[in-house]
Amino acid sequence: MLENDLILRAARGEKTERTPVWVMRQAGRILPEYRAVRAKLSGFKELVETPELAAEVTIQPVDHLGVDAAIIFSDILVIPEAMGLQYEMIEKKGPIFPSTIQSASDLNKIHVAQADELSYTIEAIKITKKELNGRVPVIGFAGAPWTIFAYMIEGAGSKTFSKARKMLYTNPELSHQLMEMITESTIAYLKGQIEAGADMVQVFDSWAGILPADQYREFSIRYISAICKSITEVPVTVFAKGAYFALKDIKNLSCDTVGLDWNMDIAEAKELLNNKTLQGNLDPCVLYGSDEQVISATQSMLDQFKGHHHIANLGHGVYPDTNPKKVKLFIDTVKGYN
């Protein structure tokens, strides 16, 4: 039994006493408590792969920021790794894959991942659930197949992801095969997270915004849709960053909640996505402002979402140099809003 299930009720479109709130990347670099744990380790991946510590940093924002949900501390790139493509996380630079998928024969070096190949995250969720003891729900997550595909082809972050986009044109068959393998792995992984206790899950399509609409439909929406259809146990949130051109397709997904980035027009989203709970969408840079600015921008955002099922959040992950006091002020402003 959960003491605070606001976020689950909001996701299901039920009435809530107030708007629930959490923050993308709330478990991470902004908290001194996180940095203290992280400093003892060799790197980011050691933290992801050590269930007790991953659980500890997952719970920190519940204790220190007062959020209405914990999101499991992990990374979307655990999926390609479980499929057989190792990655390294380079401090201040991002992920690097020494080996990538370039041809059909490269598909032989990878496989569809099973949940038990990601036992560190599954275990971390179990520990988190136990330690939270019902205080707030736990959110599981995974990357959307297109975003994972983009890293597996490109081998690193990129401004244009032109290698990954090139593959969609030059080898659509291989692209679909790989997307299917990622999708199957992701479904197994999310189901494992749910069995371990995740109360809802979010699918992050971080690189949604760089595809033309027709390709986004063919290579991304199709696979996100397969994931949404498979996950019937708990509410599902889809956050397709920058995919303003695909809101009509997103409306037809069998997900409960849609995340909005800070560019999205709230009034338009309310109208178009009248069958979904909406999540978001304060510009994370607002949290660099004065207390007055944080309060007023948060209230203005809440005013705009009025009359719609809403989970308050930022429109992007919180930036690492944000003062945690400002994050807490954002959260407190949501909680105190009438």
Next chain:
Amino acid sequence: MLENDLILRAARGEKTERTPVWVMRQAGRILPEYRAVRAKLSGFKELVETPELAAEVTIQPVDHLGVDAAIIFSDILVIPEAMGLQYEMIEKKGPIFPSTIQSASDLNKIHVAQADELSYTIEAIKITKKELNGRVPVIGFAGAPWTIFAYMIEGAGSKTFSKARKMLYTNPELSHQLMEMITESTIAYLKGQIEAGADMVQVFDSWAGILPADQYREFSIRYISAICKSITEVPVTVFAKGAYFALKDIKNLSCDTVGLDWNMDIAEAKELLNNKTLQGNLDPCVLYGSDEQVISATQSMLDQFKGHHHIANLGHGVYPDTNPKKVKLFIDTVKGYN
């Protein structure tokens, strides 16, 4: 007198025998003739600052690709440099500013640039005009104030430009002061380019897509509008990449042509921007495809723009590893389209 003024007539909303075509970044790394010139030099900036050579690479795509316009070879960051902030262009990494604007006192180290401080570009345009001898028009260009501001604060490229966006919240006064200085410098520079012979000019707002709509209006549209109002001599194109949320504001600019990126829905843009010529918007990654794919995607794009004044282009600068034959095929397909 110009032999081929298709692009100018299309920009002015006049009838043309066929759709004119050029390619963003057509003068550059895709051409072996460019790389031959570049290989003899110490770096990118030497090419920008040597008028004879800048003119030579400006004309190359007219000779080798058959485009309907030459765009002067230069960089948007010449403006901050002329204002007093030097930059370095690091191969494969992008620009770095050793010194940036962080506080009001930093404004004392810079000044409003005059066109004669950018005499190398002005001179390059004069040489280009002379050598082209009326074959096609010459396009001049500059960055939009928000994009230039973003580099002057951030000091380098960035995925989030969170430092630049932070400044808009924490010091709007300084932000407006700097925007005004950039705007004034840009107007002087564009007028200098026009006096030297530029037949039209384009304003690139490369980082338009990362601002919330209200900030985009306050900190970008306002200054682009000032530029558009000042440039009455020749047609003006505004390319605000990713600014789908601001099309209504862009409609009200006193520019002639609006560039569309490859995410933009052509039908919606035609309806909303019925007072503008539209430019774009093929996904540059299409040029990685087969000849059949290039032809069919180009024709499909032209079909969609039918009935609207249109200048064919990509929706982004051509990517450096694109085969020039595919670029030529794109251009020839536009020219042969009925």
